[in-house]
Amino acid sequence: MxxxxxxxxxxALAVAAAGxxxxxxxxDDATVTVxxxxxxxxxxxxxxxxxxxDNFKPGTVTDALKIPAGQYDLKVTAPNAGAGGAAIVEAKGxxxxxxxxxxxxxxxxxxxxxxxxxYVNDVSKVAAGQARLTVRHTAAAPAVDVRANGxxxxxxxxxxxxxxxxxxxxxxxxxxxxxxxxxxxxxxxxLTLAEGTNTIVYAYGSAADKTLALAVQTISGLHSAPGxxxxxxxxxxxxxxxxxxxALVGSVALVAGALVLLRRRSATARV
Numbered sequence: 001m002x003x004x005x006x007x008x009x010x011x012a013l014a015v016a017a018a019g020x021x022x023x024x025x026x027x028d029d030a031t032v033t034v035x036x037x038x039x040x041x042x043x044x045x046x047x048x049x050x051x052x053x054d055n056f057k058p059g060t061v062t063d064a065l066k067i068p069a070g071q072y073d074l075k076v077t078a079p080n081a082g083a084g085g086a087a088i089v090e091a092k093g094x095x096x097x098x099x100x101x102x103x104x105x106x107x108x109x110x111x112x113x114x115x116x117x118x119y120v121n122d123v124s125k126v127a128a129g130q131a132r133l134t135v136r137h138t139a140a141a142p143a144v145d146v147r148a149n150g151x152x153x154x155x156x157x158x159x160x161x162x163x164x165x166x167x168x169x170x171x172x173x174x175x176x177x178x179x180x181x182x183x184x185x186x187x188x189x190x191l192t193l194a195e196g197t198n199t200i201v202y203a204y205g206s207a208a209d210k211t212l213a214l215a216v217q218t219i220s221g222l223h224s225a226p227g228x229x230x231x232x233x234x235x236x237x238x239x240x241x242x243x244x245x246x247a248l249v250g251s252v253a254l255v256a257g258a259l260v261l262l263r264r265r266s267a268t269a270r271v
Contacts, residue, residue, distance in 0.1 A: 029098055032065055035103055037106060044077050103118070126224060133193060135200075143178075171193070200218070
């Protein structure tokens with residue numbers, strides 16, 4: 001899993017038709033994190049004939065990557081197929097735009113169908129002594145409540161919604177319950193909310209298949225004190241958070257299509 005290169009975000013941000021202008025200087029490069037939340041689907045990713053990611057497995061959160069604007073030939077295959085293997089899906093001359101700061105999540109809808117959802121990450125500064133907690137419901141499950149240390153922090157969260165709050169930095173025990181009940185669906189899990197970070201928790205998997213789990217992403221460098229620059233593992237400055245989710249949805253269909261097709265093939269093979 002260390003074979004991720006800067007070009008990986010090209011596969012995650014295939015936005016030739018998204019309509020963004022792409023400044024040519026490095027300060028406007030895109031930053032992307034890819035989250036794999038579809039159980040049972042493993043893929044390899046190639047760009048310009050080079051392997052970027054092999055055996056990309058469910059539950060994996062990639063490092064945040066800064067990507068130069070440009071064009072890439074992209075290809076996604078079944079595991080171990082090689083660069084010359086049959087493409088599950090591919091695209092040539094894909095344009096990667098500048099200025100995006102997103103997490104792209106391949107996951108299941110509430111009804112259990114594969115989907116892809118891009119989220120604009122909040123990298124605005126937090127007050128001294130504070131940390132940000134973001135929770136994203138990306139599981140095939142009904143509405144849930146998210147509890148911190150036994151108390152409901154986020155109520156009636158539905159797929160693919162998110163909720164967030166700035167809290168005192170520290171360690172909390174978090175779990176996910178069915179909305180309005182004390183029936184635990186996921187957890188508990190111990191989360192360390194470090195000062196000046198945004199800890200993003202993804203609930204993914206399927207309740208019916210008993211594959212519910214949590215994946216965690218951390219964005220650092222959000223301190224409000226002098227010298228605290230929003231870079232860290234999350235990347236870009238806060239003014240980028242108004243990017244259009246609708247435009248970003250179209251940008252990441254390449255990886256989504258690969259995961260959906262591979263999942264369907266696996267299901268057919270088991271019949």
